[in-house]
Amino acid sequence: MLDWFGKNLRIFFLAFILSVSVWVSAVIAADPDETRPFPTPVSIEIIGQDPGLVITNTYTRQIELVLQAPQSVWSQLTSGENSVRAIVDISKLGVGSHQVPIQVQVTIQPARIMSTSLETLELVLEKLLTQTRPVEINLTGTPAIGYEAQDTVLSSEDVIISGPDSIVQRVKKIGATMDISGVRLDVDSDVQLQALDENNLPVEGLSLNPAKIHVTIPIIQKGGYRDLVVKVVVSGRVRSGYRLTSILVNPSVVTVFSSDIELVNSLPGYVETSQLDLTGVSADLETHLTLNLPEGVSLLGDQNVLVQVGISAIEGSLTITGLPVTVNGLSAGLIATVSPLDVDLYLSGPLPFLDTLLLTDLLISVDATGLVAGTYQLTPIVTIMVAGIRVETIQPGTVEVVISKGIATPKP
Known part of the structure; x- marks a missing residue:
């Protein structure tokens, strides 16, 4: 019996090897290995750093890998957190420049590291x-x-x-x-x-x-110095129909000095300008004015101030009724009838302009350019010969224009 076992041992061993090979082949066929790049770069982890040392150089923070693993393992590698780690251990390093190996760890097996984009990391450590x-x-x-x-x-x-x-x-x-x-x-x-x-x-x-x-x-x-607000002294009235909108002074605060400290301290908190006469003024004004200072007090810096005066016309409104509507652009051989014949106009603007406005400064018209015979609803066009006057509304907002064939009756 022992002789028979000894004679057939080699055959049994070969049969075992063959069966294992067949099993492995079957497993590989069912779940084949794939070699491919890991889909995302792996961050490099520095461990063991002495708290009394600091890394002073710029180094690569990530590496790229190529792995070989069965198809079923790849799905776990790509979906799991920290399935692949790149670790650099500097626990035994001191001051100086070092080439430190990068240890790649794959936590899900079986998997094989085929290549890495970087094998060592250069680090410079200083105190x-x-x-x-x-x-x-x-x-x-x-x-x-x-x-x-x-x-x-x-x-x-x-x-x-x-x-x-x-x-x-x-x-x-x-x-x-x-x-x-x-x-x-x-x-x-x-x-x-x-x-x-x-x-x-x-x-x-x-x-x-x-x-x-x-x-x-x-x-x-400092003693003897004082800041005073500038007060503009105004006289006269602006032109009728206009109003004063603003007075600006630059600088608005000035600094004065006197060797007599008591004199400076006794001054009011402001200083007046020379008189600004606005009699009959109807437009913005810009001028320089001097300051009225008591004797013994001097002004530091510029000896006058810039005064800017804003003047604007007083706004008003005006209603004009019964303005006739004219037809422009009517083709030859056509006549037009407008209904209503006239409109009412509501205007606004500066009073001086409204007070001097003439009827001849206004023109109300409709544009019939290119229109053929028929009935149309047209919007009147208002033309004002005086700038600054605005049309608030027109009544009615549209007029009926009936265009027919015929010869226009000449005006006498």
Whole structure:
């Protein structure tokens, strides 16, 4: 029996191998392998980073893969979350430049990695440096004449900066620039802080805490100086039918000075201009006026102010009845009858224009160009020879025009 088993062992082994091969072939035939690119790029995960180190170089964030897997596995790979991961372990790395292998993990099996777009990742690690630096605010410009800025008050005098050692070492100061040109009131503002190098250029790649601060700059008026509102003194009446719509003065506030502080403080809160005579004026006016200041008080800057006066006509309305309607563009051999023969017109516009309007300045017509014999409803056309007058409505809004063959009776 043992002799027979020994003689046939080889045959049994070959039969087993053959049966396994047949089974594998059957499985592959039912669920064949497919080799194809993974449909989406795989994000690279950095693990094990020392909190005291920072990556300073720009590196590839994703890789592309080609996998081989049975058809049934592909559907699971493409539908499952984190079915494929690309991991870079830097737990044992220190300061310096490194080529780190990318470990691709396929969590759903069976699957085989055929190729990757990148096998190693170059990373540069630097020491993470944290420092405390004072905040510097650079003021540009000067306040308005007669004003001066006091000491700047900051919500935080210091800022904590952190980042790669090489970048932190480039920072010469932390601050911001504020323009106080022409200001008369206290400055209260939030400003964004910037890290600057020795050339006063921004240094990027750093974290600032706080990133912005509140800045207060008290602005006070010097002794002997005072701001006064400009009051325009007007006399006379504009032309009849017109009205005054606006008076603008530039500057509206002026600064005066006197060595006699009590004299300046005793002034009212305004200063009057020389008299502006508007007698008979019927159009917009622009002029320069001087200011009436007491002796011993001088005006800083321009010695006069610009005054702009707005003048417009008073609006009114006018109704004109019984205006005849004429027919234009009537073809030869045709005559036209209009019903009604006349219309009423409702107008609006500046009173001076309405008061001088003549009937000869108005023409009411209908256009019969190209029309043949028949009955038509036409809209009257109003022509006004005076600009600025508007037609509010016309009654009736349409007229009946009967066109027939015939010879028009000549007017005597």
